[in-house]
Amino acid sequence: FFEIIEVITQPDKKAGRKQLLAEPPIKTEALKYNITVRQPENISDYNLPQTDLIMVIAYAQILPEKILNIPKYGAVNLHGSLLPKYRGAACVQAAILNGDSESGISFIKMDAGIDTGPILINKKMEIKPTGTGGSLYAKLSELGGKFIVPTLSDYIKRKIAPYSQDQTQASYAKKLKKQDGQINWNLPAEKIERFIRAMSPWPGSYSLINTKILKILEAKNKLLKTNKYKIGEIFLYNGFPAIQCGKDALIIEILQLEGKKEISGKDFIKGYFKFIGSILK
Incomplete structure (x- = not known):
């Protein structure tokens, strides 16, 4: 198991018709376990404490190299597609839009690019004919959750050898507006x-x-x-x-x-x- 030093997430934002200030769900969960929560407006300005590993999931900000280089084992990102297919923010929607029969998750060691780093593992799952962006996102999230601890553990123990993505197969799904x-x-x-x-x-x-x-x-x-x-x-x-x-x-x-x-x-x-x-x- 791992000791979580702190959780870094987005600042609280106004939501709903009444535009009340709402905190990110991960902040709510972290505080239940007395885990320190940081919410920098710009991650580039944040002074990250010394740590062994960063685990990144749907953070919505690009981590600069100065932060990626701090942890002993670097930063690992959980991405909602079978990389190198569908790099970028709208990876879940892209799989349905293009009529794919399967999607999946990828754990990668982060580098300076957007979803371009070496792959630790891929895990596939079927896309149902009636699946929506929301339902697929939920299933991918559940699948990813099951593999976070074992993947990070194997990576640190060097049981996983990260391999480079095939750049010729790469595609990009831009953030939706x-x-x-x-x-x-x-x-x-x-x-x-x-x-x-x-x-x-x-x-x-x-x-x-x-x-x-x-x-x-x-x-x-x-x-x-x-x-x-x-x-x-x-x-x-x-x-x-x-x-x-x-x-x-x-x-x-x-x-x-x-x-x-x-x-x-x-x-x-x-x-x-x-x-x-x-x-x-």
């Missing part, structure tokens, strides 16, 4: 269905109906083989709203109009039948 969730209805329905799942819960997928935002929260993964409507047009299918895509159409199961609660597709038809025939932007 809220506007990245806007749906392009010109794409095939198959890709849009994956997009909706990948963007759930963050940043969420949406479109514009007239001047209002319409969040598309869930669509059936069975596509409609029809192309007779205008691209982006809402039409009725077996009591559900369906939307014409660049190829085929999607049946929408759960959605939310701006300023309203999320509702089922059938309830949307009952309350907003006037939108049948509208074109989403």
Whole structure:
């Protein structure tokens, strides 16, 4: 086992509709065990104490070399993809967006690059056909948690020989912004269905109906083989709203109009039948 000297996490931030100050979950957990918590605004300005090892998980700041060089065994990062595939912040969403059948986790020894360091281990897991960004993230987190202690232990005992990533197989998934969730209805329905799942819960997928935002929260993964409507047009299918895509159409199961609660597709038809025939932007 390891002695945790301190936990370093992001500063408390305002959250929710009331914008109340909320602390990161790891801070809450660490304080239960009387572990020192540090929350520097900029990690580059932080004076890290002498330590044997740093374990990094979704920290959201780049650690400078002056910090990486302090620990005796360096810094190990747990990343949510099978590196070198999908380096970067949106690695979980990227696997679903691209229709991958599997994802996984990678433990790497950190260097000055972004997710470019030598690999300690990879562990694979299946992506379910209905998996979302949120559900996959949760499963990868659970998988990673199981391997932190044994991986670090084997690494320190030199039972693991880190190996270089194959740079020719590398790809990058940039950090997502809220506007990245806007749906392009010109794409095939198959890709849009994956997009909706990948963007759930963050940043969420949406479109514009007239001047209002319409969040598309869930669509059936069975596509409609029809192309007779205008691209982006809402039409009725077996009591559900369906939307014409660049190829085929999607049946929408759960959605939310701006300023309203999320509702089922059938309830949307009952309350907003006037939108049948509208074109989403």
